[in-house]
Amino acid sequence: AIRMTQSPSSFSASTGDRVTITCRASQGISSYLAWYQQKPGKAPKLLIYAASTLQSGVPSRFSGSGSGTDFTLTISCLQSEDFATYYCQQYYSYPITFGPGTKVDIK
Amino acid sequence: EVQLVESGGGLVQPGGSLRLSCAASGFTVSSNYMSWVRQAPGKGLEWVSVIYSGGSTYYADSVKGRFTISRDNSKNTLYLQMNSLRAEDTAVYYCARVGDGYDYWGQGTLVTVSS
Numbered sequence: 001a002i003r004m005t006q007s008p009s010s011f012s013a014s015t016g017d018r019v020t021i022t023c024r025a026s027q028g029i030s031s032y033l034a035w036y037q038q039k040p041g042k043a044p045k046l047l048i049y050a051a052s053t054l055q056s057g058v059p060s061r062f063s064g065s066g067s068g069t070d071f072t073l074t075i076s077c078l079q080s081e082d083f084a085t086y087y088c089q090q091y092y093s094y095p096i097t098f099g100p101g102t103k104v105d106i107k
Numbered sequence: 108e109v110q111l112v113e114s115g116g117g118l119v120q121p122g123g124s125l126r127l128s129c130a131a132s133g134f135t136v137s138s139n140y141m142s143w144v145r146q147a148p149g150k151g152l153e154w155v156s157v158i159y160s161g162g163s164t165y166y167a168d169s170v171k172g173r174f175t176i177s178r179d180n181s182k183n184t185l186y187l188q189m190n191s192l193r194a195e196d197t198a199v200y201y202c203a204r205v206g207d208g209y210d211y212w213g214q215g216t217l218v219t220v221s222s
Contacts, residue, residue: 001168034208036152043201043215044144044152049208087152089209094165096142096154 002026002090006099012107019075021102023088028068032092035064035073038101039084047086048073078104109133109211111202116216123192123220129185129202129213137180140205143187145198146215153198156187157205170196192220 003026013019023033031051036044046055048064051071061076075082083106088099115127127143143155156166156176164176175188185202197220203209 036209038152043212044209045212046208046210049210053207055208055210089152089154091208094157095167096157098152098154101151 001095002029002093002097004088004090004097004099006086006088006102008102009100010103010105012105013078014107015078015080017078019078019082019104021073021086021088021104023066023071023073023099025069025071025090025092029090029092031067032090033064033066033071034089034091035062036087036089037082037084038087044087109204111204111211111213113200113202113213113216116200116218118219118221119192120222121193121220124188124190125192125218127187127189127200127202127216127218129187131183131185131204134204136178136183136185141176141178141185142203142205142209143176143185143200144203144209144212145196145200145218147195147198150198155200158185189218192218194220196220 005024007022033051035048038044052064063074085101085103087101110132112130119125142157158164158176173191177186199215201215202213204211
């Protein structure tokens with residue numbers, strides 16, 4: 001199985017900050033990488049697919065980049081509604097695997 | 108509007124069985140890949156299973172041989188039959204549509220395996 005790691009596991013940030021979360025795959029996955037946002041008690045929400053394509057309706061302050069094994073999710077200007085946990089997911093091969101998550105909370 | 112509504116969760120004893128349902132509206136289940144993802148309390152997301160539009164299925168090793176994914180085209184509903192349940196199967200179970208990424212999710216249904 002492809003192992004996904006994320007860094008950092010959690011951090012505190014302020015509204016307006018530029019935030020970057022890193023995801024690494026244990027082997028190459030081309031661009032078969034998605035990012036999800038999850039708030040407590042809610043289902044995950046798709047933000048980015050194919051490593052860099054913004055899902056319809058997702059604000060443009062979210063962006064994704066990378067290919068192969070190293071990927072990043074960037075939030076250009078953190079808003080209050082962005083405090084949540086973020087997961088990366090590889091869908092290059094089965095079993096589909098998720099990263100352990102990165103929790104972004106308020107500083 | 109696309110909507111997914113799970114049901115069927117609850118408390119079950121170890122070794123017991125449960126069938127989860129995921130009723131879809133706004134699209135056709137049989138024309139899409141559909142998946143189940145679970146989340147143990149306070150933990151991350153774990154992929155469970157997928158069914159292709161053509162009927163092929165795949166499972167996580169942790170549930171292979173115990174869980175079965177299926178669908179009823181006439182009811183536009185996805186199912187997850189869970190047998191030989193273990194304490195470690197305790198989780199919120201989400202169904203999701205597989206488009207470009209997992210683009211639509213249900214609200215989840217809680218399964219608790221405990222004596």
